[in-house]
Amino acid sequence: MTKPESAAQDDAAQDDAAHGDAGREDAAHDYDVVISGASLAGSAAAILLARRGVRVALLERRSDPAAYKVLCTHSITANAHPVLDELGLVPALEKAGALHNDARWYTRWGWIEPRAAAGGPELPYGYNIRRSVLDPLIRARAAETPGVDLLLGHQVTGLIREAGRIAGVRASTPQGERELRARLVVGADGKDSAVAELAGMPSRQFENTRFGYLAHFRDLPLHGGIGQTWFLEPDMAYAFPNDDGVTVLAVLPDKKRLPAFREDLEGSFLDFVRALPEAPPIDSAERVSKIIGAVNYPLRSRKPTAPGVALIGDAALTGDPLWGVGCGWALESATWLTEAVAPAAAGGGDLDKALAAYARRHGRLQGHQRLAVDFAKARPFNPVERLIFSAAARDESLARHMHLFQSRLIGPLRFLNPAIVAKAALVNLKHRRTAAARSA
Ligand SMILES: Cc1cc2nc3c(=O)[nH]c(=O)nc-3n(C[C@H](O)[C@H](O)[C@H](O)COP(=O)(O)OP(=O)(O)OC[C@H]3O[C@@H](n4cnc5c(N)ncnc54)[C@H](O)[C@@H]3O)c2cc1C
Incomplete structure (x- = not known):
């Protein structure tokens, strides 16, 4: 798609008359909003903002439109269903083989097996769908949305500051350095967010005393054909059936076990799974991916706004992977941001007030994060x-x-x-x- 180079001069002049200081610095912006990161949070925000008349540049450091996040177990919680629906992605996901994310949880008292009440409504559900399918799908949807310019191979490397606020980004591109000015810069660039770091946004980090490894398998049937989570106090494991007959298995033991576990990664992984209550039949399954993992994955909370900047997805809050909630919140935070800032980002309101409203809404996740931080201490x-x-x-x-x-x-x-x-x-x-x- 083409870039509307500095096409907004007239709009910006009108904004100056209509709005406060936040609008006054916009005389030379290229876009209303520049988003760093075209994964779940960034692509969703781009689509939703553009549908409300906001002109969006969606920058992604990787050049491949089919790039995806490998380190994920691909289970998307039911809170994201309304967002996927609003994005118009549900039919495409179901066509691509996404499965309802129904699951049961093992505890020392037996299995917790949530079911709809007799005669009651269906339980709310999300989807299990591999990121290799989901990420390209949502990015392509963003690219075809009028008002979104998807700029692949654009890595945000700096921020433009004017009059005490962020007024755009510097990006390195295959053609060299480039500056893009906008009323609002959105950091949707994941847990190590460049935007957050460059803007100096305060963050808190919390230790995660579990490590995790995961792998994909074929021919690995699961009890009831649904996801299984094992609470082993303090170790954890889970198995999720995904699209195309692939089952994702993840183990999350206490970090004390890491040195011994690493001595024979494959042997340790398989032994861990074999020892699970009602263990899936791993010895007759075919492993179709490497065993990959994260041995140090701290939780992180950042202040989600600063003048001219908002963070969404993992950039704002990185939870503990064991709860499988990051994708849902990446998508939800994109809608919260859109609902709060769209009119102001398009030049029709007070952007600072809108950002404050977004920060308040995002603040609701702090209670979830406090519980996760405590549970990440790998305690019973x-x-x-x-x-x-x-x-x-x-x-x-x-x-x-x-x-x-x-x-x-x-x-x-x-x-x-x-x-x-x-x-x-x-x-x-x-x-x-x-x-x-x-x-x-
Ligand atoms: C082991 C593991 C398992 C997980 N399992 C689950 C699960 O089952 N369910 C779940 O909901 N969540 C899970 N998560 C969390 C989930 O993966 C994240 O919460 C989710 O991907 C966050 O999406 P995002 O769009 O915010 O960021 P990301 O998906 O991390 O995307 C960030 C994007 O920004 C781009 N980028 C980065 N820097 C720049 C830059 N400077 N300029 C331009 N672009 C940039 C990246 O290339 C990337 O495309 C898991 C995480 C881990 C580690």
């Missing part, structure tokens, strides 16, 4: 987790409640509300009484 379940997980393994409605939380459709406060804690206590009391009566 704490008393509240013991109460809720044990009761959810015994009670269908609590299993559904856990499903809503794992789908990030409810936050920690609703997940652990007093009525749920009381119900879990009652379920466990009844269970103990029944067990005692049986043994008597």
